[in-house]
Amino acid sequence: MVDYDETTHHAFVPVVFDVKKERYKVSAKQVLTRHDLKTFHDDLDQDLKKGLLFYEKDVLNNKTLPxxxxxxxxxxxxxxxxxxxxxxxxxxxxxxxxxxxxxxxxx
Known part of the structure; x- marks a missing residue:
C-alpha cells in the first residue's frame, strides 16, 4: 500500500535482542514478513477499533492506494x-x- 494521507501516521521500531552481541538492535527483517507488510493497514485498523473505544476514523481511506x-x-x-x-x-x-x-x- 502507498499511504498518501499526511494527517495520520503510525510508527514503530522493530527491535530484537541480538544474542550473539548481547544487545538490542533494530531489525525489520527479523520482525516483519512480506505478509505483515501487505496486511499492516488492515490489521492496524482492526486492532485500533478493538482497543480504542473512541476510535472511529479508518486507517484505510481513499488516499491509501494499492x-x-x-x-x-x-x-x-x-x-x-x-x-x-x-x-x-x-x-x-x-x-x-x-x-x-x-x-x-x-x-
Whole structure:
C-alpha cells in the first residue's frame, strides 16, 4: 500500500535482542514478513477499533492506494515531479509578467 494521507501516521521500531552481541538492535527483517507488510493497514485498523473505544476514523481511506511495485510508484512520482516543475515555471512566468506590467513604462 502507498499511504498518501499526511494527517495520520503510525510508527514503530522493530527491535530484537541480538544474542550473539548481547544487545538490542533494530531489525525489520527479523520482525516483519512480506505478509505483515501487505496486511499492516488492515490489521492496524482492526486492532485500533478493538482497543480504542473512541476510535472511529479508518486507517484505510481513499488516499491509501494499492500499488503493483516500486517501479510503478517511481513512475508516478516522476510524473508528479514533472508536473510540479511545469507548474512552478508557469507561476514564475506569471510573476515575471505581473512585475513587468507594474514597472514604469520606459520611453
Amino acid at each position: 500499488s503493483e511495485n516500486v517501479a510503478e510508484i517511481k513512475k508516478y512520482n516522476d510524473q508528479f515531479k514533472a508536473l510540479k516543475d511545469e507548474l512552478a515555471n508557469v507561476e514564475d512566468n506569471i510573476s515575471a509578467k505581473k512585475h513587468y506590467s507594474k514597472s514604469p513604462i520606459q520611453k
